[in-house]
Amino acid sequence: MWFSNEAGHSVARVDTAMVERIVSRQGTQPTGDAAVAIHSEAVASLAAEQGVFEGPDKLHDAVLEYAVPMMSAEMKLAGLAFDKEGNLWTQSYHGNMKLAAYSMVDKEAADPDYIVKIDSLILQQACDQVARRMEGTTRDKAGKMSGIPVQQFELPTTATTLHRIVAGPPCEQSDSETSMWFTELFADRVGTVRLCREA
Numbered sequence: 001m002w003f004s005n006e007a008g009h010s011v012a013r014v015d016t017a018m019v020e021r022i023v024s025r026q027g028t029q030p031t032g033d034a035a036v037a038i039h040s041e042a043v044a045s046l047a048a049e050q051g052v053f054e055g056p057d058k059l060h061d062a063v064l065e066y067a068v069p070m071m072s073a074e075m076k077l078a079g080l081a082f083d084k085e086g087n088l089w090t091q092s093y094h095g096n097m098k099l100a101a102y103s104m105v106d107k108e109a110a111d112p113d114y115i116v117k118i119d120s121l122i123l124q125q126a127c128d129q130v131a132r133r134m135e136g137t138t139r140d141k142a143g144k145m146s147g148i149p150v151q152q153f154e155l156p157t158t159a160t161t162l163h164r165i166v167a168g169p170p171c172e173q174s175d176s177e178t179s180m181w182f183t184e185l186f187a188d189r190v191g192t193v194r195l196c197r198e199a
Helices: 016-024 032-046 095-102 121-135
Strands: 002-005 010-014 063-067 075-082 088-094 112-118 150-158 162-168 177-184 189-196
Touching: 002 075, 010 075, 063 121, 088 162, 112 162, 112 189, 150 189
Parallel strands: 075 162
Antiparallel strands: 002 010, 010 063, 075 088, 088 112, 112 150, 162 177, 177 189
8 A cells, every 4th residue: 555645745655464464463352442542553653644653663664655856845745646557646746835825925936846757666666675674684664766767747837736646548548648637726727647658
């Protein structure tokens, strides 16, 4: 399972098999309220919006986090999605641009926001690092982005507050095209990135 960390400007992989093992070790006969406690800690750990993980350290071991390159320090990350080739797509936007929606900042002078494509190599890298953790050869919680191609697509609209992204159908049902659709929350727009696959 993968998720994005808005304030931390990162994407992360949760090793669900490891989570199941950790939770199952809490006791073979958990009480009802013990099960609730484990569940609430896991949710707090894996769904924190502001980049702060809470809960037992053992659950942290199940999370592998990748810092996504950003164009400036105030960038935030919105939703993520995978295309049919396994590339990870996410959205990087200026967090302070919420003010622009209320005419407190000049939208024309605002810095651009971006759709970000991370090559499918991130999937294999994550699997390799999880395997090393299981072998006990590493306890590094940070994923390695070196060697993984990243593309940034600048948007024509500024002050977007990007929100969701999803893989869409190819144009005219062509198998040679990747289509990603996204929403711009404060710009009240939808957009798409279309890429033709190399033959």
